[in-house]
Amino acid sequence: xxxxxxxxxxxxxxxxxxxxxxxxxxxxxxxxxxxxxxxxxxxxxxxxxxxxxxxxxxxxxxxxxxxxxxxxxxxxxxxxxxxxxxxxxxxxxxxxxxxxxxxxxxxxxxxxxx
Amino acid sequence: xxxxxxxxxxxxxxxxxxxxxxxxxxxxxxxxxxxxxxxxxxxxxxxxxxxxxxxxxxxxxxxxxxxxxxxxxxxxxxxxxxxxxxxxxxxxxxxxxxxxxxxxxxxxxxxxxxx
Numbered sequence: 001x002x003x004x005x006x007x008x009x010x011x012x013x014x015x016x017x018x019x020x021x022x023x024x025x026x027x028x029x030x031x032x033x034x035x036x037x038x039x040x041x042x043x044x045x046x047x048x049x050x051x052x053x054x055x056x057x058x059x060x061x062x063x064x065x066x067x068x069x070x071x072x073x074x075x076x077x078x079x080x081x082x083x084x085x086x087x088x089x090x091x092x093x094x095x096x097x098x099x100x101x102x103x104x105x106x107x108x109x110x111x112x113x114x
Numbered sequence: 115x116x117x118x119x120x121x122x123x124x125x126x127x128x129x130x131x132x133x134x135x136x137x138x139x140x141x142x143x144x145x146x147x148x149x150x151x152x153x154x155x156x157x158x159x160x161x162x163x164x165x166x167x168x169x170x171x172x173x174x175x176x177x178x179x180x181x182x183x184x185x186x187x188x189x190x191x192x193x194x195x196x197x198x199x200x201x202x203x204x205x206x207x208x209x210x211x212x213x214x215x216x217x218x219x220x221x222x223x224x225x226x227x228x229x
Contacts, residue, residue, distance in 0.1 A: 102163065103217055
């Protein structure tokens with residue numbers, strides 16, 4: 001199993017542009033999480049899905065952030081318009097309910113908004 | 115609200131010494147507590163976890179203890195080595211029932227093992 005796959009690994013964009021981050025969870029996992037990591041705030045849970053359905057998006061910072069999971073093998077996190085304070089590493093993780101939400105992380109996308 | 119506090123934020127030890135990282139959580143119903151290690155520029159990776167029906171768990175040089183009454187749990191690393199240097203995150207599973215359970219992370223501890 002290739003693990004959780006995220007793309008791109010690095011993204012540099014100008015303020016105001018739309019950014020789309022992608023995630024492919026581990027096959028068979030029924031939970032998918034999006035986290036944001038910064039020096040100041042650590043690992044923040046933004047949103048998570050169970051069986052492709054968004055369960056809790058209370059961590060999404062603003063309406064500029066949106067996430068979708070059209071099928072069990074793909075999810076996107078979109079920021080539109082992006083701002084410099086969105087610069088962070090964004091991690092996707094997946095897990096299985098019957099393993100107590102043991103989360104496996106992707107390698108992350110380092111986003112820099114200039 | 116959901117809260118996991120982690121201390122210290124940074125920890126420096128000499129090679130061979132022990133390191134202890136402590137976390138507290140706010141929800142008495144939480145029953146699953148994993149620990150993740152994140153090396154520089156890499157993803158967080160699970161190193162050990164404990165469930166609330168157990169007070170202590172060991173895996174070679176790593177051990178985790180849980181005190182449900184006090185709502186705190188700790189990571190213990192013995193005989194530290196330079197390759198143990200990383201950021202360590204604790205986490206707690208907050209239970210809201212069914213699909214709404216949520217894994218919340220502490221703010222991390224930067225461990226530096228001096229050779």
